[in-house]
Amino acid sequence: MSTRKPISLGLSMRYLGYHAAAWRHPAADPGAASDFSHFLHVARTAEAAKFDMVFLADGIGIRAKDDPPGSLCRSAQTAELEPLTLLSALAATTTHIGLVATASTTYNEPFHIARKYASLDRISGGRAGWNIVTSWSDAEAQNFNRDQHLDYGTRYERAAEFVEVVKGLWDSWDADAFRHDKESGVFFDPAKLHVLSHQGKHFKVKGPLSVARSPQGRPVLVQAGASEAGMEIAAESAEVVYAVPHDLETGKSYYADLKARLARHGRAPEGMKIMPGITPFIGRTEAEAREKYDLLNALVAPELGLSYLYGQMGDLSAYPLDGPVPEPNDPKVRSIAKNLLALARRDDLTIRQLYTTIAAGFGSRILIGTPKQIVDEMEAWVEAEAADGFNICPAVLPLGLEEFAEMVTPELQRRGLFRTDYSGRTLREHLGVPVPASRYGGPVVPPR
Amino acid sequence: MSTRKPISLGLSMRYLGYHAAAWRHPAADPGAASDFSHFLHVARTAEAAKFDMVFLADGIGIRAKDDPPGSLCRSAQTAELEPLTLLSALAATTTHIGLVATASTTYNEPFHIARKYASLDRISGGRAGWNIVTSWSDAEAQNFNRDQHLDYGTRYERAAEFVEVVKGLWDSWDADAFRHDKESGVFFDPAKLHVLSHQGKHFKVKGPLSVARSPQGRPVLVQAGASEAGMEIAAESAEVVYAVPHDLETGKSYYADLKARLARHGRAPEGMKIMPGITPFIGRTEAEAREKYDLLNALVAPELGLSYLYGQMGDLSAYPLDGPVPEPNDPKVRSIAKNLLALARRDDLTIRQLYTTIAAGFGSRILIGTPKQIVDEMEAWVEAEAADGFNICPAVLPLGLEEFAEMVTPELQRRGLFRTDYSGRTLREHLGVPVPASRYGGPVVPPR
Numbered sequence: 001m002s003t004r005k006p007i008s009l010g011l012s013m014r015y016l017g018y019h020a021a022a023w024r025h026p027a028a029d030p031g032a033a034s035d036f037s038h039f040l041h042v043a044r045t046a047e048a049a050k051f052d053m054v055f056l057a058d059g060i061g062i063r064a065k066d067d068p069p070g071s072l073c074r075s076a077q078t079a080e081l082e083p084l085t086l087l088s089a090l091a092a093t094t095t096h097i098g099l100v101a102t103a104s105t106t107y108n109e110p111f112h113i114a115r116k117y118a119s120l121d122r123i124s125g126g127r128a129g130w131n132i133v134t135s136w137s138d139a140e141a142q143n144f145n146r147d148q149h150l151d152y153g154t155r156y157e158r159a160a161e162f163v164e165v166v167k168g169l170w171d172s173w174d175a176d177a178f179r180h181d182k183e184s185g186v187f188f189d190p191a192k193l194h195v196l197s198h199q200g201k202h203f204k205v206k207g208p209l210s211v212a213r214s215p216q217g218r219p220v221l222v223q224a225g226a227s228e229a230g231m232e233i234a235a236e237s238a239e240v241v242y243a244v245p246h247d248l249e250t251g252k253s254y255y256a257d258l259k260a261r262l263a264r265h266g267r268a269p270e271g272m273k274i275m276p277g278i279t280p281f282i283g284r285t286e287a288e289a290r291e292k293y294d295l296l297n298a299l300v301a302p303e304l305g306l307s308y309l310y311g312q313m314g315d316l317s318a319y320p321l322d323g324p325v326p327e328p329n330d331p332k333v334r335s336i337a338k339n340l341l342a343l344a345r346r347d348d349l350t351i352r353q354l355y356t357t358i359a360a361g362f363g364s365r366i367l368i369g370t371p372k373q374i375v376d377e378m379e380a381w382v383e384a385e386a387a388d389g390f391n392i393c394p395a396v397l398p399l400g401l402e403e404f405a406e407m408v409t410p411e412l413q414r415r416g417l418f419r420t421d422y423s424g425r426t427l428r429e430h431l432g433v434p435v436p437a438s439r440y441g442g443p444v445v446p447p448r
Numbered sequence: 449m450s451t452r453k454p455i456s457l458g459l460s461m462r463y464l465g466y467h468a469a470a471w472r473h474p475a476a477d478p479g480a481a482s483d484f485s486h487f488l489h490v491a492r493t494a495e496a497a498k499f500d501m502v503f504l505a506d507g508i509g510i511r512a513k514d515d516p517p518g519s520l521c522r523s524a525q526t527a528e529l530e531p532l533t534l535l536s537a538l539a540a541t542t543t544h545i546g547l548v549a550t551a552s553t554t555y556n557e558p559f560h561i562a563r564k565y566a567s568l569d570r571i572s573g574g575r576a577g578w579n580i581v582t583s584w585s586d587a588e589a590q591n592f593n594r595d596q597h598l599d600y601g602t603r604y605e606r607a608a609e610f611v612e613v614v615k616g617l618w619d620s621w622d623a624d625a626f627r628h629d630k631e632s633g634v635f636f637d638p639a640k641l642h643v644l645s646h647q648g649k650h651f652k653v654k655g656p657l658s659v660a661r662s663p664q665g666r667p668v669l670v671q672a673g674a675s676e677a678g679m680e681i682a683a684e685s686a687e688v689v690y691a692v693p694h695d696l697e698t699g700k701s702y703y704a705d706l707k708a709r710l711a712r713h714g715r716a717p718e719g720m721k722i723m724p725g726i727t728p729f730i731g732r733t734e735a736e737a738r739e740k741y742d743l744l745n746a747l748v749a750p751e752l753g754l755s756y757l758y759g760q761m762g763d764l765s766a767y768p769l770d771g772p773v774p775e776p777n778d779p780k781v782r783s784i785a786k787n788l789l790a791l792a793r794r795d796d797l798t799i800r801q802l803y804t805t806i807a808a809g810f811g812s813r814i815l816i817g818t819p820k821q822i823v824d825e826m827e828a829w830v831e832a833e834a835a836d837g838f839n840i841c842p843a844v845l846p847l848g849l850e851e852f853a854e855m856v857t858p859e860l861q862r863r864g865l866f867r868t869d870y871s872g873r874t875l876r877e878h879l880g881v882p883v884p885a886s887r888y889g890g891p892v893v894p895p896r
Contacts, residue, residue, distance in 0.1 A: 030635065034660045072638065078636065079660040086567065093541070111591040122483070123534065145653070173527070304633070
């Protein structure tokens with residue numbers, strides 16, 4: 001390997017891939033997102049390709065409203081497996097790859113989350129990570145005794161306290177607390193058990209946690225960190241950040257801003273890996289790559305496509321799909337739809353083209369090209385200090401991952417940008433992020 | 449197999465077994481309750497012995513108070529793995545055995561529970577069960593924003609509504625809802641998706657669940673059902689009941705009472721299996737069995753043993769362990785300690801003997817004898833209609849399970865009381881309990 005800085009790679013594997021029409025692709029098995037065997041194949045393929053981790057995004061509910069009519073029944077994003085349950089099954093059937101699951105701080109309790117992720121970390125031998133999110137949709141709120149979602153400020157305030165409690169619970173046991181002395185009958189050293197006794201605005205949690213310290217000291221913390229409050233939580237706690245910027249200049253300034261915040265929390269810049277999401281369409285030629293992209297886009301049912309515009313622009317089904325995006329009459333609607341309208345005007349998009357830009361990647365950055373072109377782009381972001389790695393969000397699974405492993409990973413390895421084998425066993429070791437100290441000062445990594 | 453009614457067998461596998469001194473047994477690995485490999489061995493041993501299911505009891509917290517001093521650090525019941533996380537990992541590494549995890553209705557949300565168990569049922573190919581409990585300890589309350597536990601009435605009212613919501617969410621999708629029609633772009637039939645829209649006293653949950661109907665229609669529902677409110681929840685919903693009676697006459701009347709309640713809910717008596725917990729000490733001779741029992745009891749550290757009396761009788765460490773159990777001066781203490789005192793007086797027990805009766809099985813019924821004696825007793829309970837099967841709670845794991853599989857299971861099989869191989873694949877098939885109908889009338893078992 002050259003002296004170039006190696007990059008980190010995550011694989012996003014929700015549903016059947018990130019494209020809204022993934023399930024209609026000729027190579028897709030439409031029911032696979034409900035089948036463990038599909039995810040086992042995906043995780044093992046990512047492990048064979050030496051990815052740092054697999055990742056599961058999550059929402060705790062699906063919309064129950066069929067807006068516009070006929071849209072809901074065309075969406076594959078309605079049935080799946082719960083992330084932690086799925087990752088624990090994968091922990092027992094993989095050996096090296098990191099396992100990151102999303103859990104919401106809005107509708108969970110810190111004790112459950114601390115306990116489950118600590119257990120996953122033990123079961124996987126130190127490969128667990130928690131992607132910290134807040135829940136912002138009414139569909140989720142309505143599954144948890146509310147009519148509407150919590151306001152932004154409350155959500156983030158609760159999230160910050162939630163994370164502090166979880167970290168505190170993970171410090172309950174020093175790594176060398178258990179003496180297991182059959183002769184004297186002493187199971188653990190009481191000086192090495194710590195009772196958190198947290199009392200805050202949102203939570204009152206005594207502890208201790210009933211799970212011994214995990215092989216990574218603590219599971220890896222992951223965050224999206226887009227807003228100011230999100231970036232502050234990330235700066236304090238996150239070891240992986242799934243950044244959102246779509247162009248290099250924004251990426252560079254986001255990276256610089258976030259890394260600069262780390263010092264205030266006594267953290268080194270290397271202790272956080274910034275990994276933007278990308279959805280690659282890979283071809284032996286650029287034309288072949290574009291064909292793959294166009295094939296999938298043509299499979300987005302108009303009823304489904306229009307549903308991605310519905311929330312912001314209302315029902316557009318009366319307008320011609322290949323005509324211009326109409327200007328809403330209602331000034332209130334016009335204000336909500338501002339960003340979408342600006343995009344449509346800038347690129348002179350039709351209604352169909354506008355919904356396709358959403359349906360193709362759901363916020364992940366789309367790269368279309370040859371392996372060389374895609375790796376050039378990845379390398380440019382790393383060299384410009386806009387990324388430490390990437391969260392790969394294939395359009396269709398397992399197909400997109402198999403293509404990436406066959407064509408892109410070898411090119412990354414040829415350039416010395418990516419490992420050819422695992423050198424460590426834990427997710428922290430793969431990422432090169434340190435084990436955090438315990439707030440009580442005790443040892444943090446159990447003897448192996 | 450004879451015409452005798454076959455029995456169901458569950459294996460309880462919390463910590464290192466049900467005896468308080470299990471970890472000090474010469475054959476025990478004291479740290480095993482934090483290690484996945486231990487539970488994998490236990491589950492696979494139970495599967496090789498054709499058990500219906502493995503079962504994990506649970507509490508969401510451990511006491512943080514060291515009463516009396518020096519007791520807490522002598523308890524192995526302080527570090528474990530979270531049950532659902534553990535069972536999901538076992539789902540991926542076993543093939544037939546049922547997987548039952550406890551989850552509390554007091555400090556959980558129905559949507560999470562419905563989603564996780566439905567996912568476990570899919571991942572395991574139809575082997576999941578949920579043991580429904582309420583949480584009654586202050587140690588648990590203090591991990592969930594409260595000072596004290598909820599009162600009995602509120603807990604059971606909440607539990608009953610919780611179970612109704614979970615069952616409703618599990619009915620969200622008819623078994624044939626997914627059309628996966630790539631040609632037309634229709635993923636599911638909207639008439640076969642049901643939105644619960646529950647509004648009750650404790651919960652408001654809209655749904656639908658984001659998990660497709662599971663291979664068992666619904667995961668199996670398990671309950672302990674000791675109190676009147678608990679028995680009512682059991683009669684309405686439970687398919688397995690872990691009964692508590694310790695003598696045959698009480699067992700018979702409990703069995704008759706509970707089975708009689710089923711008709712009111714339109715259920716057949718065969719649709720519920722009553723399975724008392726037993727902790728067997730097995731020897732080639734009765735003397736050898738008793739030696740095993742005495743060996744473990746001698747390993748209960750007095751500090752730990754006294755902690756089992758502390759909650760009801762206060763600190764007895766100033767009294768001689770081999771002297772009589774003292775009469776508390778305080779009439780209030782005397783009233784709380786009434787049952788323990790009556791037991792001590794009836795059997796003329798010393799302090800040491802009194803705490804040993806608790807430490808040896810934590811409420812599970814203790815059977816000491818040869819395989820023939822133990823099977824005689826099991827058969828007598830089944831013939832007398834006091835049990836449909838048993839939940840085996842070995843004193844030490846994996847040792848007690850290995851002995852049971854080597855000596856007791858073959859005797860049960862010889863008498864035609866227990867299967868020699870699995871004939872089905874799902875936990876419902878093992879138990880012989882039916883797939884419940886959907887409240888919406890649609891198909892409940894997906895095509896295989």
